[in-house]
Amino acid sequence: MRPVKRPTATVARRLLVAAAVLLAVSGCVRLPDDGPVVEAGLGNGPVDHPAGAHDPVPPDTGASRQTIVSGFLDAMTGWPNQINVAKQYLTTEAAEAWNPGAATIVYADTLPAQELGGEVSVELTDADRLDANRAWRGSLSPAELTLDFHLEFEDGEFRIADPPDALLVPASWFQQRFRQVALYFFDPTAQILVPEPVFVPEGEQLATSLVGALLNGPSARLSRVVRTFFPDGLDAGLSVPVSADGVADVALAGEVAMPSVEAAEPMLAQLAWTLRQDPDVSAVRLSIGGEPVPLRGGASVFDIDDADAYDPAGATTSTALYGLRRGRVVYGAPGVMNPVGGPFGTGRHDLGDIAVALGGDWIAGVSTDGTSAVVAPTTATGPRIRAVLDGTDLARPAWDHLERLWLLDRGGGEATVHVLDRGRARQIEVPGVTGQAARRLLVSPDGTRLVAVVRQDGVDRVVIARILTGPEGRAEDVVQSTVAETVGGTPQITDIAWTGPATIAVLARASGRLFEVDTVVADGASVGSDALSTIVSGRVVGLAASADEDLPPYAVTLDSVIDLEEQTETALGAPMDAVEYAG
Template identity: 50%
Template structure:
């Protein structure tokens, strides 16, 4: 007997639903329910930030006043650094490069002078690189900014400013937000979003195109590739007309662009510009000549490159569940029934499962978590039996990427092992920060360039991430250095899932069996100026069902039901119940 689903309305997720609705653009949601605690976005006030005029140095200012004035001048809005340069010696002003990085500090102690050096002690700070990509927390040894000050033309001036824009977090939250620049994976099969921060304002289209032309951020070098020719510029701006068409006039010494390259270039521009709500289409000229558009159209819709989207082609929202050891398939509007393949048979013994993004294959953990088998979802005469991939270990739920690569975490007493099946064989991949640790769960992004895992340290859990470097023929070469996606907060993490191309949903047990917290965090680990959703809900939540596919609902999964967190619709399960529910991937 298969579980049957019946839709009802739930009231346990209201504040989370409201917060997620802000992210999704939804409205008219309930606002009541037994929620213990919730908090919303870290993003600043949605109202336009006030202009700030930087003040030049006063005659006769002391060393301390000059340094304090220099820091204040960097908060000019709209951003400009000409006044800040007036606090520097002529030589220092000529060499100062505030675009090299951004330091965002939460607070600082008063500027002080000691032995001719003026110092500023930051209590905590985070760093962005030159492209605006998040680089994480500044080390404790770098939190003290020392300034040498000398006399020039009778006034104190700074000799050695840091090559950075140094600004308070409160200022940054109000004036910057995170967007994605879209590049391709190395096989040019799927677009990969690279999150960066850009200033608020009416020049978003210009900021997006300028960022894309600059090429991938440093940490994405070797991970992604761009089909936008290097050495191009856009001049003053990217104008958007009343019809929503962005005119992109590119200039430079680019080589001729083939039709194939033009298609991929347009896909990058379209997905990047679709984040500007005022843009519906684009036109591109290259050194004055119109870039040929597919089909001979006069403008290219921002929705035209859906096939290259970061969630992969198709956008399936099919659901898969495990019930009584069998694999079930269905949707939120249909029953969950056993699949026709061998994993749907009685006695299949499935403990955990992951279905490939094309909905054709399933990797199942069985024998109490001690074996991993690969089988077709539906009955197949060409592959009637399941293939054993791994045996004899303690395996977490597998995870698929869009290229059909299967990732499996094996938990070992001496440290975790990451296994990769690429269609030809199974091998281990050394993933710094995950391999050899007390990692418990693992999930790969749909584009195949990011890996996140739950890692236990000192009895608390953190989410650790790493970028994956893949060759042009799809072979995984290595993993990059690890970074913290979500720092330990004292509770055990019981599940994680990709809730968007650059967002990870994390389920933690605040009070196991009674209270659970759902956090949706930035996959790059950014904690300032990003939309962060968090709430605590009642009941024994088994896990999360989430997907990077646009508009795919996120579900909280219980043994007898699954609940759409935004719509608050509860889908009841029959007497057999379920032990897992998830989307493909």
């Protein structure tokens, strides 16, 4: 009764690309009349139109203050990426101290520069900040959109004396030259990998960029969220060559001890999952200081599929689809769903919604009136149904890989979040969710992200927060709330679902029988990501999708599911109160 995940490498498939095939499904679904269909997600291949080289112009003799500032902004768009010309617009002291690698500011446009006294002000529009690892850190506040440049007279010319420690570039320039990928670190228990989205330069040196970014390690704000097994002080050098047969040669330099076979395994797992985003890579050869890192069985290379035990979607995640039919939990494939083992598979239970643990061995159910949550196993020989929480308006629960059960009590517009951790339920504060009008909750399989739909001032928001876990697996805190998507006015978010380890599909009601489907990256980035917005027409009540990209995503109607990749609609045999994957 416990189907498990196929032991193959995850195939990069994206829900919203597949949504295009819905046009062929019995007239139930249609797409907008215009606009391209593009792939959404991380590490999804090079841009269609690679950017050409750009050689910026040094400052002219006698240039005005405004011209110097404009030239400085243009000089930062030199490509291949270089800052030598940009430094010529700075005073000697400022050029030595300037650190453009500390951050990247990506802006939509600039308003005409304004000069007042010895300063020039430039106002940016719709700007976003990336940190030193090029991870998205949010949009600039209105106050931060105005940049003031103080200029001094040096050697008879105006030069900028106080440049911001950031690379300032237009969004159009950035999107042509950078792609969003995921770096893979471990959760604090070292049991599962966690994707952290960042941006890397486009081009033929993708493997080099990926390894270099991975060696930078997680930023300080992630210190209690994820961990890396690469010690400080390692450098991949100028290049990570990839052979014709797909072997990435990662030759690290640094004064560190050679790891044992056991200690090298998590390092290789991080490399394998990070490098599999390069389609040319199928295996990794790792060396430190010119000496090969020892591998199990004396192997010389590490196949990227050998790290599937640390799959961020869960290495043993059930592949079955689960449903709630007339108070009984069923599982299987669309159209062929039979009762589960255990108490929820027999009789009729007062269940309004369910969530199945990743391994398929436990089921959590919420009563039809939302006042109680219960848990039961999926084996007939296990324990019976156990009450775990009383509430006022409980939403669908969520499980993570540590078999922690997360519950949202909507509480009449003043939500509370609870976690069943080691058999005991306790309330946990979630910024941006607790006390708000929250309706839906997700938790990533890796247990590091909590996602909720929150309505505020007539706007639906997708709020993403990070979960802090102790080394023993206890959820300690939830922090760093980020708004990743907003849907205002008539549209209303009706469901959210994981469609990959770091991507979330958002189903929003547009009007009547029309629904809009968007995808967001788990970091909430609004810049540099390809996304498809499409209109779905029909009696769609939700989404059934999984962080396991090998599992087909579905749009769920009252009595059928629509396979978004196979162009087929399958009747469920009987109306279902809930249809979903494990998680």
